[in-house]
Amino acid sequence: MKPAASADIPTRADPVVRLRGIHKSFGSNHVLKGVNLRVERGEHIVVFGPSGSGKSTLLRTTNLLEQPDEGSVVFQGKEYGPGLEGEKLARGRPRELRQAVGMVFQQFNLFPHLSVLDNVTLGLRRVKGIDRDEAELRAATQLDRVGLLNKIGSFPSLLSGGQQQRVAIARALVMEPAVMLFDEPTSALDPELVGEVLAAMRALAEAGMTMIVVTHEMGFAREVGDFNVFMDDGVIVEEGGREIFTDAREVRTREFIKAVL
Amino acid sequence: MTLAQTSISFDFIWDNMGIFLDGVRLTIFISIVAFTLATIGGLGVALMRMSKSRIVRTLIAAYINVFRAIPLLVFILFVYYGIAISFELQVSAIQAGILALTLQYSAWLGEIFRGGIQAVSHGQREAALSLGMSRFQAFLRVVLPQAFRIAIPPTGNMFIGMIKDSSLVYLIGVPELLRVSNRLANRTFRYFEVYLATVLIYLILTTSIYFLVKYLEQRYALIDVLTAKTRRFSLFGRRRAARLRDLQEKVQEHVVAAPLEMEMHEEFEEDEPEGQAGTPSARRAPD
Numbered sequence: 368m369k370p371a372a373s374a375d376i377p378t379r380a381d382p383v384v385r386l387r388g389i390h391k392s393f394g395s396n397h398v399l400k401g402v403n404l405r406v407e408r409g410e411h412i413v414v415f416g417p418s419g420s421g422k423s424t425l426l427r428t429t430n431l432l433e434q435p436d437e438g439s440v441v442f443q444g445k446e447y448g449p450g451l452e453g454e455k456l457a458r459g460r461p462r463e464l465r466q467a468v469g470m471v472f473q474q475f476n477l478f479p480h481l482s483v484l485d486n487v488t489l490g491l492r493r494v495k496g497i498d499r500d501e502a503e504l505r506a507a508t509q510l511d512r513v514g515l516l517n518k519i520g521s522f523p524s525l526l527s528g529g530q531q532q533r534v535a536i537a538r539a540l541v542m543e544p545a546v547m548l549f550d551e552p553t554s555a556l557d558p559e560l561v562g563e564v565l566a567a568m569r570a571l572a573e574a575g576m577t578m579i580v581v582t583h584e585m586g587f588a589r590e591v592g593d594f595n596v597f598m599d600d601g602v603i604v605e606e607g608g609r610e611i612f613t614d615a616r617e618v619r620t621r622e623f624i625k626a627v628l
Numbered sequence: 629m630t631l632a633q634t635s636i637s638f639d640f641i642w643d644n645m646g647i648f649l650d651g652v653r654l655t656i657f658i659s660i661v662a663f664t665l666a667t668i669g670g671l672g673v674a675l676m677r678m679s680k681s682r683i684v685r686t687l688i689a690a691y692i693n694v695f696r697a698i699p700l701l702v703f704i705l706f707v708y709y710g711i712a713i714s715f716e717l718q719v720s721a722i723q724a725g726i727l728a729l730t731l732q733y734s735a736w737l738g739e740i741f742r743g744g745i746q747a748v749s750h751g752q753r754e755a756a757l758s759l760g761m762s763r764f765q766a767f768l769r770v771v772l773p774q775a776f777r778i779a780i781p782p783t784g785n786m787f788i789g790m791i792k793d794s795s796l797v798y799l800i801g802v803p804e805l806l807r808v809s810n811r812l813a814n815r816t817f818r819y820f821e822v823y824l825a826t827v828l829i830y831l832i833l834t835t836s837i838y839f840l841v842k843y844l845e846q847r848y849a850l851i852d853v854l855t856a857k858t859r860r861f862s863l864f865g866r867r868r869a870a871r872l873r874d875l876q877e878k879v880q881e882h883v884v885a886a887p888l889e890m891e892m893h894e895e896f897e898e899d900e901p902e903g904q905a906g907t908p909s910a911r912r913a914p915d
Binding site: 430432461462465466467468469470472474476477478479480482484489490493494503504507508511516517518519520521522524525535538539542 | 749751752754755756757758759760761762765769770773774777848850851852853854855868869872875876878879880882
């Protein structure tokens with residue numbers, strides 16, 4: 368059994384993922400301007416900031432849906448991306464990293480042509496090569512944990528947004544990732560459906576999952592975020608523990624928090 | 629002789645049914661073979677049309693535009709008389725006809741498939757990749773099936789078109805339905821009966837495609853097999869529903885049977901990494 372809950376209190380010497388000097392541009396638009404981040408085992412990192420600040424790109428770079436132009440993602444002793452001068456680690460292939468990093472998207476991105484159950488079994492069967500019976504049992508068990516066992520025969524388009532996002536969480540979790548990435552998981556939801564998704568994420572956090580969450584839900588951030596990162600204009604302006612929400616050092620951070628609370 | 633001089637006789641059609649059926653068989657054979665090849669060709673065309681290489685893209689765009697622009701009948705005559713006969717190639721009329729149909733239909737189907745593939749949102753591919761799938765797997769398992777569903781209705785139309793267009797190969801001497809009908813009519817002068825029968829046979833063939841498309845749309849309809857009340861063609865749905873109910877029961881048994889163990893299991897993970905290693909709960913059994 369690999370990842371899930373951490374046994375120890377996180378120590379600062381045990382990073383699961385490290386982002387080192389990440390730069391990313393889209394054409395002339397310089398979106399990330401040298402971002403460094405350490406993600407410790409069992410830690411819940413919340414990334415927040417105004418739209419266009421690069422937080423989604425940061426998350427997408429973490430599982431290499433975007434390739435960094437400079438810098439690298441370090442994961443399980445391997446380095447992905449062009450890297451930094453001097454220090455070179457063994458290179459890995461994006462697929463290796465993605466198999467161990469789960470991602471939940473703002474728009475859910477469930478596979479509409481597959482039933483709820485098949486959405487969750489797809490990765491197990493085609494990536495991990497697990498046989499159908501076993502994959503279906505694991506998938507159904509995971510769906511049960513997010514409260515959707517009764518929907519296994521349904522299709523994504525027949526579900527509410529909140530249910531869809533919970534299926535998406537189950538789809539990522541069933542792969543037993545070492546880290547879960549959440550890219551504004553509640554932003555596309557009707558207000559009354561936000562709660563059920565946050566509840567599933569809270570349970571996951573309590574179980575000790577390592578998480579990086581990009582969110583506008585400041586209540587959730589204050590409750591779950593062990594380490595909070597405020598981004599603006601492609602750089603990390605300020606980072607720290609819970610105190611960031613009450614005693615931010617930077618003016619920009621204070622202003623943003625005041626504006627969204 | 630005109631209609632007025634002969635009495636209309638439908639027995640005549642029954643008496644000659646064997647001749648019609650020979651033609652129908654060949655019509656179906658040509659249509660299915662040409663359409664199958666054109667489906668494969670169309671997929672290739674669609675993929676090459678989206679290739680990263682500009683040369684490939686340009687060449688395939690030229691292919692599409694040239695082959696769609698030539699009237700099919702002209703093209704069939706060109707392939708058989710203009711090329712196969714003129715250059716004394718070892719190609720039968722049937723083969724030449726199938727080739728001409730395939731080349732044109734590949735161009736049409738290629739554009740339909742490309743439209744289907746491009747209609748699948750980019751997030752689908754990203755979600756597949758984020759599960760650790762290769763780009764090929766993401767295309768094969770996630771993008772392509774959705775593209776096919778989008779393409780079912782227009783592809784069905786093309787199949788109907790293929791059955792109708794296969795009649796054009798009668799001009800190069802292929803004894804398919806139209807040609808045998810022609811011969812029969814010219815021999816017996818029973819134009820009304822013969823062509824009426826021909827029309828009806830084509831109608832039956834194309835209508836059956838319509839039902840096939842409808843079946844496919846239903847087969848891939850997005851309905852919850854566990855709650856759907858009635859379902860036509862429901863053998864598949866019933867089997868699937870039974871399987872899912874079994875699965876639900878299995879999961880619930882685990883949950884009900886193992887609440888205590890679950891608690892122990894959670895404690896085990898949080899507090900005592902070494903202890904109680906022997907009872908990691910029934911829920912873990914499948915691992």
